[in-house]
Amino acid sequence: MSDASDGNDVEEIREQKKEELKQKLADDSTDEPVHVGSADEFARETAEGVVLVDFHADWCGPCQMLEPTVEALAAETDATVLKVDVDQHQQLAGQYQVQGVPTLLLFADGEPVERVVGVKDKDTLAGLVGQYT
Structure with missing residues (x-):
């Protein structure tokens, strides 16, 4: 040879x-939600694919109720799931006009395509994500 x-x-x-x-x-x-540490990281993570972003606050009761649903979506869907603490990232929250928490934004290939405010059940959110994956 x-x-x-x-x-x-x-x-x-x-x-x-x-x-x-x-x-x-x-x-x-x-497998797990990604806790965003900076605006640059947010931009990188949302640039491609389907990304569900959970704008939340630690003191928010409804946000805490939504936490297990967000974790399940991260484990069970092909979408990337990001968590953005609005107290730590006020500029990002302002940029995306987040006026109440929890607010979920769904990005597809870098563009926000859906907005959900308040607590929603897992099936509703999974269906929304499924439309873009």
Whole structure:
């Protein structure tokens, strides 16, 4: 056998390992909501794909009621789920005209496409996300 065929085998293995790693990273990234730390992180996360953003506050009773639903959606849907604390990120909340919490925004490929204010059940939110995934 020639060295060229060995090189092809190594390249095939390398590509297979890359794909496996990409899949593992994709699987791991959608299991839990991502707590946004900055406006730059928010912009990066909402730039592509379907992203559900939960604008919330720690002191908000309805936000606490919605928390298990948001966590379940992160685990069960293909959408990325972000959490934005409006007290820590007032500028982001203002930019997206969040006037009450909880407010959920659904982004598709970088654009806000749906807005839900208040507590909603999991089926309603999953149906909304499902329209864009």
